[in-house]
Amino acid sequence: MDYRLIIFDADGTLRYCTVEGQPCPNRAGEWKLYPDVIDKLAPFDWVHPGGEFGVGYGIASNQGGVGVGYFPESTAMKLLEDTFSEAFGFNPAEGTIEMCPHVPHSGCGCRKPDPAMLNRLMQLYGVSPENVLFVGDRDADRNAALGAGCDFQWASEFFDRDPES
Ligand SMILES: [Mg+2]
Numbered sequence: 329m330d331y332r333l334i335i336f337d338a339d340g341t342l343r344y345c346t347v348e349g350q351p352c353p354n355r356a357g358e359w360k361l362y363p364d365v366i367d368k369l370a371p372f373d374w375v376h377p378g379g380e381f382g383v384g385y386g387i388a389s390n391q392g393g394v395g396v397g398y399f400p401e402s403t404a405m406k407l408l409e410d411t412f413s414e415a416f417g418f419n420p421a422e423g424t425i426e427m428c429p430h431v432p433h434s435g436c437g438c439r440k441p442d443p444a445m446l447n448r449l450m451q452l453y454g455v456s457p458e459n460v461l462f463v464g465d466r467d468a469d470r471n472a473a474l475g476a477g478c479d480f481q482w483a484s485e486f487f488d489r490d491p492e493s
């Protein structure tokens with residue numbers, strides 16, 4: 329699987345919420361990486377957009393809590409950037425974190441399963457869908473990948489993880 333770009337969902341894929349009964353973190357200190365993430369991502373030769381060699385990276389995350397009013401968009405983005413930095417061991421380049429801050433069923437055109445966020449990341453790297461993998465944990469992720477025409481892998485498979493964990 330020689331992908332030129334691998335995109336990750338965040339919640340339930342890279343990180344989990346440490347607050348019981350809450351699906352996603354609302355503020356710093358409310359999330360942790362799954363314990364397998366750092367070791368699994370470390371061997372890849374990650375490359376920033378515009379770089380010549382290596383594997384591109386990105387995050388595509390629905391953050392409906394913003395639209396609902398649980399936390400501001402800037403907080404959601406900061407939490408995603410922090411998640412990325414801890415997972416990958418370096419800071420994400422401009423444009424590599426895609427987030428939909430809108431509530432479900434708003435017709436915003438970016439919330440997964442809409443493929444728009446994946447399409448933007450593919451455009452950023454200038455790669456075609458057959459060279460792209462999206463890793464996620466929900467049907468909305470799988471359907472976004474289908475819509476974008478790229479490959480999809482469940483987080484449990486990619487990270488070799490017990491789906492119940
Ligand atoms: Mg998820």
Ligand SMILES: [Zn+2]
Nearest residue numbers: 428436438439
């Ligand atoms: Zn949206």
